[in-house]
Amino acid sequence: MAKEIVIGTRDSALALWQTHWVLDKLQKLNPEYTFRVKHIKTQGDKILDVALAKIGDKGLFTKELEVALLNRDIDLAVHSMKDLPTTLPEGLVIGAICERAEPFDVLISHKGYTLATLPQGARVGTSSLRRRAQLLHFRRDLQIEDLRGNLNTRMAKLERLDLDGIVLAAAGVKRMGWEDKISESIPYDICLPAVGQGAIGVEIRENDEEIMNIVNKINHPDSADAIRAERSMMRKLEGGCQIPIGALGLIKDGELTLQGLVASLDGKKLVRSSVTGPRQEAEELGEKLASILLDMGADEILQQVRQETDEDDS
Numbered sequence: 001m002a003k004e005i006v007i008g009t010r011d012s013a014l015a016l017w018q019t020h021w022v023l024d025k026l027q028k029l030n031p032e033y034t035f036r037v038k039h040i041k042t043q044g045d046k047i048l049d050v051a052l053a054k055i056g057d058k059g060l061f062t063k064e065l066e067v068a069l070l071n072r073d074i075d076l077a078v079h080s081m082k083d084l085p086t087t088l089p090e091g092l093v094i095g096a097i098c099e100r101a102e103p104f105d106v107l108i109s110h111k112g113y114t115l116a117t118l119p120q121g122a123r124v125g126t127s128s129l130r131r132r133a134q135l136l137h138f139r140r141d142l143q144i145e146d147l148r149g150n151l152n153t154r155m156a157k158l159e160r161l162d163l164d165g166i167v168l169a170a171a172g173v174k175r176m177g178w179e180d181k182i183s184e185s186i187p188y189d190i191c192l193p194a195v196g197q198g199a200i201g202v203e204i205r206e207n208d209e210e211i212m213n214i215v216n217k218i219n220h221p222d223s224a225d226a227i228r229a230e231r232s233m234m235r236k237l238e239g240g241c242q243i244p245i246g247a248l249g250l251i252k253d254g255e256l257t258l259q260g261l262v263a264s265l266d267g268k269k270l271v272r273s274s275v276t277g278p279r280q281e282a283e284e285l286g287e288k289l290a291s292i293l294l295d296m297g298a299d300e301i302l303q304q305v306r307q308e309t310d311e312d313d314s
């Protein structure tokens, strides 16, 4: 009988879509194994009524899966790369980063608005600090409403809260089959994506060579190098708290260009820059861009954000 490999996943509709996408690929490329899915509830799936920025979202969608990996309850965990913290627990590694879908954000609005044409003071839903800051930087007049929950809940809130629009990741919207609801693909100069946005990753045990060989077949080197650079930038910038950070790595002719930004929560301050270099130096490029941003004023923004989130906690 074929050896069974257990894939751990969250059980949101998006997570299940992503997991079955990964499973199909793995099964085709590794016919000698049988793959099975195990659902695991994460903290982020249970706490739906508290703003993410308040509880801190590091590992909120991944921790229980990581515990299951370390306990050998599962052999690999499928994550949205954007939800995977930049530092992994001891003993776990990223086994593969799959080919990235569109990394940009989209506006969903019944009236077909774009960010530029939304009426004065329009109410736009997002719970991401990164989106909030960049939207406010672009349009100081917008009223940003908190929008916690999985994609289905967020879409329901567009109606229930009678919002003028909500901002979501294009990749998730397409995976849910909601393309027809998109009223604008938001350009990168207005909104730089989250680190890892649009890519699905596989986390495995560090010394598990058998699983490493199985998942390596679905690794996409261009996506992996781009996202390694983004994660390296973020690792150097963040200090244990949630901050508005955007990043996007793109590979062309063997060269990696990494764009990045850091913004204040109100979007008033925003520093943005980019670096280009050999793709083999993805991690160094990420650190270099982080240093450039810090020199440009990101250090002050970070201090300010830390103070503001501390006040929130008390």
Ligand SMILES: NCc1[nH]cc(CCC(=O)O)c1CC(=O)O
Residues within 6 Å of the ligand: 080, 081, 082, 083, 151, 167, 168, 169, 170, 171, 172, 173, 196, 197, 198, 199, 200
């Ligand atoms: N934070 C939730 C999350 N994690 C991954 C995606 C979308 C899919 C992706 O970016 O890979 C989403 C939804 C969203 O931000 O709109």
